[in-house]
Amino acid sequence: MIDAEPIVFIVDDDSLVRTSLKRLVSLEGWRVEAFASAKEFLQGKALDGTADLTPACLILDVQLPDLNGLDFQGELVKAGIRIPIIFITGHGDIPMSVRAMKAGAVGFLTKPFSNGELISSIQEAIEQDRLTIQKRTERLVLERRYELLTPREKEVFAHVVTGKLNKQIAFDLNVTEKTIKVHRALVMQKMQAESLADLVRMAEKLQLAIPDSSQNSN
DSSP: OTTSOOEEEEEOSOHHHHHHHHHHHHHTTOEEEEESSHHHHHHSGGGSGGGGGSOEEEEEESSOSSSOHHHHHHHHHHTTOOOOEEEEESSOOHHHHHHHHHTTOSEEEESSOOHHHHHHHHHHHHHHHHHHHHHHHHHHHHHHHHTTSOHHHHHHHHHHTTTOOHHHHHHHHTSOHHHHHHHHHHHHHHHTOSSHHHHHHHHHHHTOOOOOTTSSOO
16 A cells, blocks of 8 residues: 555664664654665565555665675666665765765765754655655556557557547548547546546556557548
């Protein structure tokens, strides 16, 4: 569920830092899981199937014993694991922070940082992940509806969202206008679209290949 309770993951090899961060995050009301290394995080339940629909973020130390935090960020991206990351470090520099932010990090905090800075970064990261999950969920719902369409209905869908009239679509597909009206109604029903504008937005989210409306429009 999109409204699932958010979770904050912490990866830091310093046990005192892990304990301190875990206490701070817990006091804010978020669930929290802490790990001593990147390997421990990957082997933990952080990446089970339920995590896909749970807003989350990762507080990640740059200096880790088994894998540099920035390199770990790259490994997560390669593995298709999309989670907002907040880096923390006691030895940060501008090139390091630029690299992290370019790779998608939400924050890069240099110790000592205030509790307020960290909490603010966590809130931003979780909201970002919540929106990402929402968009992904909406896309999956639309894909399932789209798969209910017949091949001909998919063709009609693609033509309808160009703004063509039924008679123009009928000419393009070499069928009767009455047939197009039937298919168009079924497309609207199966996609649960309330208007043409609604259907156009769905086509954009599905990234459908749309026919060139300037051709065969007579």
